[in-house]
Amino acid sequence: MAINFSRAFKFVVPASLAALLAITLQVFFFSPIKDPNFLQLPSKSSLLPANNLLQGVTKLGEGFLKRPEDVWVDKEGVLYTATGDGWIKRLHKNGSWEEWKKIDSSSILGITSSKDGGLIVCDVEKGVLKVNEEGITFLTSHVNGTNIRFADDVIEASDGSLYFSVASTKFELSNWYLDLLEARPHGQLLKYNPLLDETSIVLDGLGFANGVALSKDEDYLVVCETWRFRCLKYWLKGEASGKTEIFVQNLPGGPDNINLADDGSFWIALLHLTADGLEFVHTSKLAKHLAATFLSLTKLINGTTRKATVVKVAADGTILKIFDDSQGKTISSVTSAFEFEDHLYLGSLTSNFVGKLSLKDA
Ligand SMILES: [Ca+2]
Numbered sequence: 001m002a003i004n005f006s007r008a009f010k011f012v013v014p015a016s017l018a019a020l021l022a023i024t025l026q027v028f029f030f031s032p033i034k035d036p037n038f039l040q041l042p043s044k045s046s047l048l049p050a051n052n053l054l055q056g057v058t059k060l061g062e063g064f065l066k067r068p069e070d071v072w073v074d075k076e077g078v079l080y081t082a083t084g085d086g087w088i089k090r091l092h093k094n095g096s097w098e099e100w101k102k103i104d105s106s107s108i109l110g111i112t113s114s115k116d117g118g119l120i121v122c123d124v125e126k127g128v129l130k131v132n133e134e135g136i137t138f139l140t141s142h143v144n145g146t147n148i149r150f151a152d153d154v155i156e157a158s159d160g161s162l163y164f165s166v167a168s169t170k171f172e173l174s175n176w177y178l179d180l181l182e183a184r185p186h187g188q189l190l191k192y193n194p195l196l197d198e199t200s201i202v203l204d205g206l207g208f209a210n211g212v213a214l215s216k217d218e219d220y221l222v223v224c225e226t227w228r229f230r231c232l233k234y235w236l237k238g239e240a241s242g243k244t245e246i247f248v249q250n251l252p253g254g255p256d257n258i259n260l261a262d263d264g265s266f267w268i269a270l271l272h273l274t275a276d277g278l279e280f281v282h283t284s285k286l287a288k289h290l291a292a293t294f295l296s297l298t299k300l301i302n303g304t305t306r307k308a309t310v311v312k313v314a315a316d317g318t319i320l321k322i323f324d325d326s327q328g329k330t331i332s333s334v335t336s337a338f339e340f341e342d343h344l345y346l347g348s349l350t351s352n353f354v355g356k357l358s359l360k361d362a
């Protein structure tokens with residue numbers, strides 16, 4: 001049968017144009033992100049050769065832990081982790097795991113120990129709470145009359161004040177990647193004063209506020225901005241008190257949680273935010289809208305499951321060490337690194353264990 005090409009052409013071209021128009025309308029009018037900014041990606045010079053040292057981790061609690069995002073080891077050597085299914089589980093020094101407390105929440109993220117023995121926990125739905133043997137107490141759930149959503153990490157100062165990050169006031173944990181695609185700063189650093197039972201905004205306009213840590217002398221704190229590939233130093237004492245400066249920038253990944261190391265430097269977990277070869281998405285508004293509109297595209301671009309990286313950064317902002325698993329073979333999506341007695345304990349948003357790495361030879 002002969003095909004009438006000119007008739008087919010007449011039909012196909014308008015149909016294609018209509019489909020293109022429909023997709024464009026869908027993308028621009030129903031896109032979940034608004035007026036996205038371009039993202040400044042780290043320069044290639046910040047990328048160091050892979051060493052795959054994280055492939056040597058020992059797996060603690062494998063199968064018992066579901067997405068342990070953050071880890072903390074208290075002074076007695078008990079390891080705590082907050083898992084993606086709302087459990088605080090702990091590992092005793094004798095090697096036994098305990099399901100310690102269950103929090104009624106879709107997810108919990110950053111944790112820190114409190115000087116009076118309990119654990120402070122970031123709940124993405126309800127704010128910040130305290131967990132101890134007696135039970136769970138809600139500390140703060142509002143700031144300036146607004147519900148606190150997506151609290152990400154917390155640290156307690158010796159006066160009892162809590163400093164904690166809100167990753168995004170616009171997007172939720174389940175669609176956190178949209179915050180990065182929109183690249184408009186919706187992150188905050190908040191402070192909870194337990195004496196006044198008051199919460200205030202310390203810093204606003206952060207690019208996905210994530211890990212929070214205090215310096216050894218508590219003269220400043222560091223808060224990480226994931227999609228700005230940097231961490232800020234916020235002065236708490238001295239002449240510069242109340243001022244903010246850049247602590248470290250151009251990191252070879254998006255910084256997640258941060259913890260003080262024994263020597264006064266910091267361990268920072270870095271996320272591989274974009275799958276290799278798809279970096280152009282961050283410099284095209286159309287690509288951003290497309291990626292934000294179709295979940296399968298968002299998943300394709302998100303590179304966090306493909307690698308794991310941890311850096312040690314000196315108090316002056318110099319990168320001292322880097323450990324990675326360049327293909328995510330043993331561990332990927334490492335979100336926290338905590339040093340205790342010459343070992344590093346690693347949390348991850350994709351693993352079912354806590355990684356343990358000896359620092360003796362590393
Ligand atoms: Ca933490």
Ligand SMILES: [Ca+2]
Pocket residue numbers: 109110152153210211256257335
């Ligand atoms: Ca985090």
